[in-house]
């Protein structure tokens with residue numbers, strides 16, 4: 025995609041990560057020990073499926089929840105980006121300075137990454153795609169990942185085909201009936217998302233589920249299709 029074809033997407037949920045919300049996000053995840061460990065395990069298995077990439081862009085990095093894991097390989101080149109300067113600031117302040125020093129930090133949107141084409145081996149994107157409700161916006165983000173990654177993408181989102189998704193659909197229907205607004209988090213049918221990945225120029229290498237058939241979180245591993 026050239027610059028003229030590119031349209032910048034801005035989603036209202038992106039503005040909620042203020043100073044206070046960023047602190048709360050850090051605290052909340054710091055306390056959820058078991059689910060945090062399981063999510064790390066899911067991400068680690070997905071990175072292995074991606075071939076243990078030697079350069080990784082963590083986008084959105086949030087408060088740096090995955091930095092220790094990503095930095096376990098001492099030779100890995102590490103970059104981290106987030107739309108929210110407040111989230112980046114919490115990461116800088118709360119993580120070990122030696123760990124922070126391993127990362128090149130950028131403030132930018134995942135729809136408009138301030139890096140040249142083919143900058144990293146892998147884009148690692150945890151807990152962003154489930155906030156994107158429109159198919160055209162998901163494809164726009166995937167296309168931007170395709171531009172910046174040389175090889176793979178690891179990303180997590182909520183998919184259908186499990187107990188939690190079935191339960192959430194019922195809760196969403198009840199919410200709509202009461203006239204309540206969406207909480208800006210969406211379940212995407214697996215087949216539809218995989219089609220969107222292909223549309224953006226990726227093949228699906230595989231996936232890792234948080235807890236198969238029970239939970240909605242799935243990490244996909246995508247590889248750029250050879251032309």
Ligand SMILES: C[S@@+](CC[C@H](N)C(=O)[O-])C[C@H]1O[C@@H](n2cnc3c(N)ncnc32)[C@H](O)[C@@H]1O
Pocket residue numbers: 035037038041083084085086087088089090105106107108111132133134135149150151152
């Ligand atoms: C649920 S948090 C996930 C952060 C981190 N990956 C984690 O799992 O802890 C969502 C993050 O997306 C960031 N964000 C929101 N809109 C964004 C955008 N358009 N581009 C990049 N980051 C965005 C927020 O600032 C926030 O840090």
